[in-house]
Amino acid sequence: MGLTRLNKIIADAGIASRRAADQLILDGRVSVDGQIIIELGGKYDPEISDIKVNGESLKINKSKTYLAFHKPAGIISTMSDPEGRPNLGDYFADRNDRLYHVGRLDKDSEGLILLTNDGDLAHRATHPSYGLEKKYLVEIEGEFNKGLSDQLLQGVRLEDGLARAIKVVHARAVSKTHHWVEITIHEGRYHIIRRLIESLGLQVLRLIRLDFGPINLGEMKAGRHRVLNSQELTNLFTLLNIK
CATH class of the missing domain: 3.30.2350.10 (Pseudouridine synthase)
Structure with a gap:
């Protein structure tokens, strides 16, 4: 994988967006080979170094997941809920990869929401500067x-x-x-x-x-999901300036 900025490694592991990963580093919650890292910009090889967030070693995602989901009304846009309310995570409990939602829909709203383990895409897709329609x-x-x-x-x-x-x-x-x-x-x-x-x-x-953005709900029924196809990903990456 080679030397990669620490915040990108954390984002690629599905822990947080790059910006949130920077805050984790500044808060002293990230260590590399047992040493707490509190400065931004460091580069490491996640296949060689033991990188931990909150004391837990990262599981490096070598494959990325991009899903379109039709959120039903009555479901909250979180991957878990301490109060036990119906949430997005209920529909993906059998998956091994750590997914998180791209943006939100309020509980009473329904329709298209994206889920991914790609922290960089999630951050860009919800950042105002990219202005996805x-x-x-x-x-x-x-x-x-x-x-x-x-x-x-x-x-x-x-x-x-x-x-x-x-x-x-x-x-x-x-x-x-x-x-x-x-x-x-x-x-x-x-x-x-x-x-x-x-x-x-x-x-x-x-x-x-x-x-x-370029992703369409189509005829997908409520509660169902599908994998984004290659053309959809190409269009999305182009709009978000992801190489």
Whole structure:
């Protein structure tokens, strides 16, 4: 494997993102061959050195896993839960590799979420500087018209700053006060879609993520997952500038 930056080794092992790995190092929670490392930037060969995080030796992932999962409503976006609530990890308990989710969907939302043991990809895919687009299908109660659509595109002032949609498509009107709308955004602030819709005086009845960057939910049923294909990975790596 050769000499590799310590934070990348930790990320590749599925422990944390590179940024979080840097913090683990600064906190004195990483050792190499028995010596605590507290300076960033060091390079080591994980096939030769004994690298430990919190006293536990790393298991080096020589193969990477990239999955698309259709999260059902009612499932929290964590790989485990101390309170025993249904979570993502329940669907992958039989796997040996350590997976973690890329971004989140709130408990009541459903749709596409990515899972991987590639810490570098997970970090980049959720970092604002890469601005991966995410498309949602939203069931709305209330009167929705072009004026409200334009408002979403121009931007809405929320308590944590301006937020706006990149694209808004009125998919279907069930009735005058019941609509399905596709909304595309490039950020991942907490409950951002719900807050955008509610700021317009409307109510979200259902929220489904259809796309995460170049990855599409397709016809996959809730609770099922699939391995990303080579073209999807190529497209994702290109957008995230991963060589």
